[in-house]
Amino acid sequence: MKEALFLIKKAREIRKSVILSLNAAGSGHLGGSLGLADVFSVLYFHEMKHKPEQPDWLDRERLILSIGHVAPVLYATLAESGYFDKEELLTLRKLGTRLQGHPGRDHGLPGVELSAGSLGQGLGVAVGIALMDQHEKKDKRTFCIMGDGELQEGSVWEAAMSAGHYKLHNIIGIVDRNNVQIDGKTEDVMSLEPLADKWRSFGWHVLECNGNDVEELIQAFAHKSDEKPTLILAHTKMGCGIPEIENDYTWHGKAPNGEEMERFLGMLVKNR
Amino acid sequence: MHNFKLNSLRPGRFGFGEAIRDAARINDKIIGIGVDITKSVSMNLFADEFPDRFFSLGIAEQNAISVATGMALSGYIPVFSTYGVFASMRAADQIRISACYNKAHIIIGGAHAGISVGPDGATHQALEDIAVMRVLPNMTLLSPCDATQAYFATKAAIDQCNGPVYIRFGREPVPDFTSLDQDFKIGKAQILHEGNDIAIIATGHLVWPALEAANILKNEGISARIINLHSIKPIDNQTITKAAIDCGAILTAEEHQINGGMGSAVAEVVVKHYPVPMDFIGMEDSFGESGQAEELMNKYGLNSENIVFKAKELMKRKSK
Numbered sequence: 001m002k003e004a005l006f007l008i009k010k011a012r013e014i015r016k017s018v019i020l021s022l023n024a025a026g027s028g029h030l031g032g033s034l035g036l037a038d039v040f041s042v043l044y045f046h047e048m049k050h051k052p053e054q055p056d057w058l059d060r061e062r063l064i065l066s067i068g069h070v071a072p073v074l075y076a077t078l079a080e081s082g083y084f085d086k087e088e089l090l091t092l093r094k095l096g097t098r099l100q101g102h103p104g105r106d107h108g109l110p111g112v113e114l115s116a117g118s119l120g121q122g123l124g125v126a127v128g129i130a131l132m133d134q135h136e137k138k139d140k141r142t143f144c145i146m147g148d149g150e151l152q153e154g155s156v157w158e159a160a161m162s163a164g165h166y167k168l169h170n171i172i173g174i175v176d177r178n179n180v181q182i183d184g185k186t187e188d189v190m191s192l193e194p195l196a197d198k199w200r201s202f203g204w205h206v207l208e209c210n211g212n213d214v215e216e217l218i219q220a221f222a223h224k225s226d227e228k229p230t231l232i233l234a235h236t237k238m239g240c241g242i243p244e245i246e247n248d249y250t251w252h253g254k255a256p257n258g259e260e261m262e263r264f265l266g267m268l269v270k271n272r
Numbered sequence: 273m274h275n276f277k278l279n280s281l282r283p284g285r286f287g288f289g290e291a292i293r294d295a296a297r298i299n300d301k302i303i304g305i306g307v308d309i310t311k312s313v314s315m316n317l318f319a320d321e322f323p324d325r326f327f328s329l330g331i332a333e334q335n336a337i338s339v340a341t342g343m344a345l346s347g348y349i350p351v352f353s354t355y356g357v358f359a360s361m362r363a364a365d366q367i368r369i370s371a372c373y374n375k376a377h378i379i380i381g382g383a384h385a386g387i388s389v390g391p392d393g394a395t396h397q398a399l400e401d402i403a404v405m406r407v408l409p410n411m412t413l414l415s416p417c418d419a420t421q422a423y424f425a426t427k428a429a430i431d432q433c434n435g436p437v438y439i440r441f442g443r444e445p446v447p448d449f450t451s452l453d454q455d456f457k458i459g460k461a462q463i464l465h466e467g468n469d470i471a472i473i474a475t476g477h478l479v480w481p482a483l484e485a486a487n488i489l490k491n492e493g494i495s496a497r498i499i500n501l502h503s504i505k506p507i508d509n510q511t512i513t514k515a516a517i518d519c520g521a522i523l524t525a526e527e528h529q530i531n532g533g534m535g536s537a538v539a540e541v542v543v544k545h546y547p548v549p550m551d552f553i554g555m556e557d558s559f560g561e562s563g564q565a566e567e568l569m570n571k572y573g574l575n576s577e578n579i580v581f582k583a584k585e586l587m588k589r590k591s592k
Contacts (some may be wrong), residue, residue, distance in 0.1 A: 125341050
């Protein structure tokens with residue numbers, strides 16, 4: 001319980017940083033970044049073995065963020081973890097920044113594991129890392145966060161097939177199941193259901209949880225399979241934490257202006 | 273006369289496969305990736321000797337590149353090969369973002385390059401891969417001229433590079449003539465025959481016909497400088513510019529579309545540093561078709577006769 005309160009507090013700090021950095025940038029993806037704050041809090045402050053003071057530590061567990069457009073939540077979490085100073089978050093998307101609109105390793109931000117943003121590629125990269133860990137008989141996991149809309153990319157299923165084939169139980173895929181994408185509801189744009197069955201049929205162990213509930217997330221990670229790759233269908237609310245914009249897909253790719261920022265920050269404090 | 277001895281006829285893919293196997297014997301970080309045509313691209317040599325380092329990924333080139341990137345991020349050097357058409361274009365976005373943007377040291381073997389693939393026809397003849405690969409930041413693009421050079425190019429890709437490398441080689445047996453102790457330097461073109469009347473810059477399967485053309489031209493009193501541009505990116509600005517200054521005209525020859533190909537890369541250098549008349553031998557904005565390799569090379573003018581003809585035509589445009 002104490003742990004949960006700590007993670008909830010961290011998630012609130014992450015959300016705050018996301019709002020501040022997106023306001024400073026003037027553009028970016030707010031909805032998905034807020035929706036994933038709890039997942040990031042649990043990963044970086046509870047689940048993953050990593051050392052912010054030694055980002056290239058060989059035995060670290062890596063997060064491969066396939067949906068590069070939610071970079072703000074990654075940057076906010078890395079800063080919250082101590083990879084770099086929080087002040088730098090305000091350089092998001094600006095010329096010369098290490099905080100590129102979509103993560104770019106070339107720009108030298110510590111903690112960024114993959115340059116990504118073209119959808120459908122992250123899971124394959126995670127498979128490559130996990131295969132080499134299996135090859136070296138290393139006892140560590142690789143996490144990969146995907147969007148639900150992203151699952152419409154065929155390459156995701158090529159990667160899913162290969163993880164199932166090699167029984168990569170050291171992979172944990174997390175699907176941000178918020179049911180919306182830019183054109184509207186996923187089931188209207190291109191239906192994904194029955195989604196859990198799809199992953200199961202590719203040889204994955206599937207768990208579902210409320211992706212905005214840190215205790216449910218902890219439970220899900222604790223129940224990973226030791227024989228197959230594990231997929232967590234994390235049901236989230238886009239924009240979670242700001243009731244006014246929750247589940248409103250028009251906030252997928254928008255940044256708050258100054259007045260909105262003040263209002264949203266006020267709501268964060270009130271809610272939790 | 274050029275004094276290269278034609279040792280035998282061998283396909284470039286043999287050199288590639290042998291190099292991967294030999295490199296793997298001394299470097300346990302080399303990993304093989306199979307996409308269903310392992311034997312066709314000679315990766316069976318590696319797979320048979322190092323089964324624990326060979327991973328079959330099925331007919332899924334996009335995933336193969338992303339997986340290879342993950343392996344490279346873990347400190348390995350993965351090698352992936354399939355038909356050049358699929359290696360370069362089916363997975364182009366994965367190569368751009370996963371491999372190039374992440375500077376992943378992966379080796380991509382663009383096998384069965386060019387129209388000489390023959391009877392399979394247009395779908396399987398890689399004639400656009402140079403154009404697509406050479407435009408990508410962080411990519412190294414090699415195009416060895418025979419099996420022996422494919423061996424050294426592959427070794428160089430492993431030893432001299434830190435980012436992604438695309439190596440282009442053919443399926444059909446072609447003259448194997450380069451030296452067994454050659455010093456293959458990425459970014460350095462090879463002058464195979466000296467001459468000052470015209471420079472002929474060739475790559476891949478067109479290098480041997482260019483040497484044959486040099487002999488024919490010699491008999492007609494024309495001295496042609498033959499340059500093997502095995503490294504298309506990075507490109508050898510110095511050797512190309514010197515050829516323009518010394519010879520006053522440059523003809524390029526490649527088994528690829530003229531649009532965006534090796535000749536275009538040469539033209540970019542020539543236009544910037546020392547403009548001289550140029551002409552280009554290659555596919556003229558068309559798909560290939562079925563036929564025997566030699567029939568197709570002749571039909572599309574990818575032979576020594578056409579090199580001689582175009583060279584003489586081009587020389588008429590030289591400023592006196």
